[in-house]
Structures are given as C-alpha cells and as structure tokens.
Amino acid sequence: MLLNIKNLTVAIEGKEIIKNLNFQVNKGEVHAIMGPNGTGKSTLAAAITGREGYEITGGEIWFKDKNIVDMDADERANLGIFLSFQYPVEIPGVSMTNFMRTAINAQREYRNLPPMSAAEFLKQMEEKKKLVDIHSKLTNRSVNEGFSGGEKKKNEIFQMALLDPTLAILDETDSGLDIDALRTVANGVNALRSDENAFVIITHYQRLLEYIVPDFVHVMYDGKIVKSGNKNLALELEEKGYEWLKEHTLA
C-alpha cells in the first residue's frame, strides 16, 4: 500500500477539522475526493504534505511503509509526495528555472543521485513544457508572478511532471482552467499515470473526471469520508447535489 491513513484527526488552532479519517491508496490508482466547501479536503492535503500549523492530534499517516507524521514537509516531498496547490503562491524574483533546478537537485540529493546536468535539465524542461502546453514566456518568469489563475494551475502540473512524484495530490487543479486547458492538463496527468504512481484528485466537478477517469470516488463531509464508490458516484452527486447525500448518510 502506498498511502495508508489510519484514524487521522487534525486540528487547526485547537479546532478539530479532520475527524478520525481513514483513507488508503495503492500504486496505480486514481482517487477522487469531492465534498462541500469547508469540509476539510485541503486540510487533509496539508496534513499529508506536512504543513505547519496543521496539528495531528490522533492517528497515523503511512507512506511507503513509513509513518510520516513527524517528518518535515521537505522530506515528505523528497519521499515522493507532490501537492498541486489550490492557491499557488508567488515568489518574486525567483525564476522558474532556478526554482525547479533547485527542487530537482534537492530531491536527487535526498536519493543519493548526483545533480542533474544543465543539458539534461533543459531537455526535461522542454519535454514537460510540451506535455502541459505551457509557454516559455511563463517558465522564463518568476515563480507564479503575474500568472493568471489558470496559468498558475498549469504551472503546478508542469512542476509535477518535472518532479515525477509517486503520489500526487491535485487540489482543485481544474478550477480556473478554461475548457482547452482542462483537457490539456488532464491529458498531461493521464500521460504520467503508471503502475508505479498514484493520484488523489480533489475536485468539485464531474467534468475533470470525464477526462481523468478515477478508480474510486470519495465524498468528504465534516472532516470524514462519508461515502466511497466508483466513478458513478461522481455522476450521481452532480445530479443530486450534496443535500441528497446529507439525507442519505444521516438517515
């Protein structure tokens, strides 16, 4: 099992947000997580990736057979966890090239690999740029600086493609993307899918799941996964809304 979350409880400033959550992901799988605003989807992603301020008050997070609960965020990333941010941050003055080069080499160092040569790095950049159809105009700029909402999301997937993680969590990557960009990003993700990695896709819309077909769909409500199913669950939700679910689960 790649990711195994057991009885996880997460609090922010003393307030419990995730409540006794269980969640498993195997290699080769794509999981979708849906659920109303404010139910803790992003909080779950933050807890998995080790963001400070997200206090794990109970439970365990196992990744590649290690309990990563006490691990720093950078080490978790180096182990192969990637987060496509719901709100990517701007880093003025730091070029995309320098940023990605630093990231790739930090990850390589962690894995006892020598730094990537400049030539190889540039080759990789070119390849992945094509994959997500991101313009050099963007990759030549500072990290996310002045990028449009959609460009920022594309840039997240571009970074994911370069870092080639084992587990990628995509937090609402689809929101803000136009129809063509959505298709490009989905195609990019599909191209990267393999038996060796897994994806957790947080989304509000069925549309993305038409392109990236999930093996499982989960619904999160009030800090817990309240319902799991296959891709049809997403269709059903789209049709009936969360009210249906509330009645359904509370009944």
Next chain:
Amino acid sequence: MSISGVIKMGSQVDAIRLRITIFAALFKHDLNKFIMDENTNNNILEEVTKGEYKFGFFSDIETDYAPKGLTEDTIRFISAKKEEPEWMLEFRLKAFRHWLTLEEPEWAHLHHPPIDFQEIIYYASPRKKPQLESLDEVDPELLETFEKLGISLDEQKRLSGVAVDAVIDSVSVKTTFQDTLSKHGIIFCSFSEAVKNHPDLVKKYMGTVVPYTDNYYAALNSAVFSDGSFCFIPKGVRSPLELSTYFRINAANTGQFERTLIVAEEGGYVSYMEGCTAPMRDENQLHAAIVEIIAMDDAEVKYSTVQNWYPGNKEGKGGVYNFVTKRGLCKGNRSKISWTQVETGSSITWKYPSCVLLGDHSIGEFYSVAVTNNFQQADTGSKMIHLGKNTRSTIISKGISAGKSNNSYRGLVKIMPGALNARNFSQCDSLLLGDKCGAHTFPYIDTRNQSSIVEHEATTSKISEDQLFYCNQRGIDTEKAIGLIVNGYAKEVLNKLPMEFAVEAQKLLSITLEGSVG
C-alpha cells in the same frame, strides 16, 4: 543530514574552484555560457550549508606594529614607516589636529560601547622582506591566506582576467597586471605607491571630494590612513579589465584605515570592485575608510563592493565596526558614477555612498543590499546632491533583517536651485525574517526648485509561511528556501554587480541568513 555533512567539508575547496571558474569565465568574456554553467547554482546552494563565519581563520604573519594609541608621534611613525614626503605628513597632521577638535558622533539607530581610540594600533604591516622578485619569495603564510580566500596570486597570474591589488593588513603586498594596464596608461596601484610615483595626481585630487573636515571618521582616516588603492583612467580610455581589490583585516586590534582614490578623465571608463573578508576575532575592530571618486566629462565609474567582515557571533560579541565615507563627484558634464554594494558583514555598519552631481546631465546611481542578522546593526543609504542641470539619480535599496538585528535606510536627496529639471527615483524595500528584527526608513528630501521631480517608494514585506511551505513541498529545505527567496528579492541589485561578485554575493546572502528561521 549526513550527506550535507560531506558537502560542508569540501565547500572551502569548492569556493576556490568556483572563483577560479569565474575568473576564467570573465577572462573569456563568455558570460552567457558561464551563466548556464551547471555548477553555478548548485555550488552557491551547497556552500550555504555551513553556519559559522567561513573565513574566520587567523593567519600568523609577522607584523610590524605601531605603538598603541594616537598622538602626533603615532602619525609621524606611520608617515616615516611609509617613507612619505613632507607634504603627506603635513596633510596627516592637519587632519589630526582637526580631529582633536571633533566630538564622536552619536547615531540614533546605532548602539555600541564607546571606542577607546588610544587602545587601537594604527599601523601594522606584514614584515617587509627586501625586494620580492617572484611569488616564491612571498611569505608562505601570506600565500596561504590568499589561498584560503580563494584568490591565490598564482591563479590570478595564470588566468590574468582581473587585475588584483591585494591589501593585507593595511599594506599592499603585491600588485599584478600592471603591464596590461600601463599599456593603456591606466594607473592602478596602492595609495602609498601613488604618493611616491604620482605625487602630482594625488596632491591634485586627494581630499577634494571628502575633505578631512567632512566628519569625525573622515578626519581620523586622513590622519592615520594606512594604505588603499589609487586608480587613474586617462582621457578617452576604457579600462579593458575590471579592477579588483581585496582587503583583509588581519592582525588583532588593528584599526583599518584605507583610502581609495579613483579618477576618470574625460571619456574614461572603469569598473572597480572591492571585496573583503576578515578573520574571526573577539574584540571589536574599527574600520574607517574613505573612498573618493571623480568623473570628468563623459566619464563613467562603476564601483562595486561586497562587504563581509566579521559580524560578531550569535550573542552579538565581537565584530567589525565599519564607519566609511564614500563619495563620488560627477564633476564633468554627462558623467556617471554608480555605487553597488552588498553588505552582509560587520557588527555595525555606517555607510552612505553618495554622489555629488555637479556636471550638467550627470547621473548618480546607488544599488544596495544590506543584510543584518543576530545582533548586527546597519545604518546605510545614499545621498544624492543635485547641482547641475538635468541631473538624474536612482536609489534602489533592499534591506533584509533577521534575528534581533536592526537595519536602517537613511537617504538624502537634495536638489539645489540651479539643478533645473533634475530627477530622482528612490525605492527602499525592507524584508523581515521573524519578528524580533527591525527595519527603519529615513528618507530626507530637499527640493529647491520647481522643475525637478523626486519620487520615493517604500515597501516592507515578510517571507511568508506560504512561500516557505511551497518551497518545502517541492523538496527544498527551509534554509535553502530562504536563500532562494532572499536572492530573488535582491535580484534587481545583484544584477548590477559584475558576474564574479554576483555569485559571491548570492552565497553571502544565504550564509548570512543561516539559522535565522526555525
């Protein structure tokens, strides 16, 4: 963690290699290729893995000391030691007598224990061995010091990209590449040599930009200055080499008083670099330099410096007091002087590189990055004095404070009645790391005519937790992330530095801020 341990061990060697690569790159004038060199970024980042002051070694070179303390006799001793002509001694004595009448200044945002000027040794020189014909005859300890600094004279000779006038303990030990320079009629030598060999030029220009009456430390410097550099670019000559001086304070209790004079005649151009590192020391060391620059019609002087003196330890003990007077005079029409500085060292920095824009259409520029950490204090900025018509000045100041440090920008833009259509643009940004440090901005603007425009922008920001997490999430640890973000913040200024310094400066920024978060 153990992996980075190995890298730490080798980083000194890497520093030397890196610098050699840089010299080579400069020599080939193939900078673009160099920028792409795969080692550049990595080495910079690897080298930041070490926390303590890197160049904090102490080399044991035999030294001639002046007796401790400051009297007319001290000044006569220094002058005699340096075999100076009578007029030089007279200049010193006049300055000294004036200094005696002055009060030590007190600065609102700087705090330090009182300096006992009688406890300072005002002169120390590496013991002179008669007539050094080759490097073999140079004190091996001295060569080793250069080696540790990554500027072995051997390499410099071989690569011959940058002419270096290396100053150790107040006396220039070796000046290289005079041949290339003298072919163009450029004079680049120690101040002492200039006094001996070019007395007319020294007499003509010394003290014309910074008179000894200027301020307390200028008077002190004028009385006791030990050595420094002299640079003269004749009419119509563009210096083919970037001139570089490495200063180094190297004997206990030795105040360092350099004096630099740069003159560019009509149409002359030179890019001049000054860099320094100092050994770790327990007692505070006083440093009070003077730099004077004069640019005639259509001349341009670029002065760049990376200052990395010992800042004191984490508890605020020790460190260099750096009280410097730097001023450029744009004397000619269409002349230009630009100061670029990266200040990471010293426990106290007091420094305002200034431009007096006398010639019509002359241009003054000031680009600065000042970093303070732990208990460091910096009070730095620029003065732009507009006298000529259509004069322009730009001030870009980037302050970065961490730990319990204090970082102040103090700037003066003065536009005189005759400076019609003068323009100034000032931008002062402060970046705070943590909440125990301070940033202060004191812009003084004094405009005395209606046709001039002065713009001032100021921002204060923090490295956000969001930015750090974003970097962490890509596998970049917090220390590297800070280095990355800070270098990004300072980029506008770093880009103004000659390539060699830009790389060095990036390293210094990161090293200075190590351990400042977490």
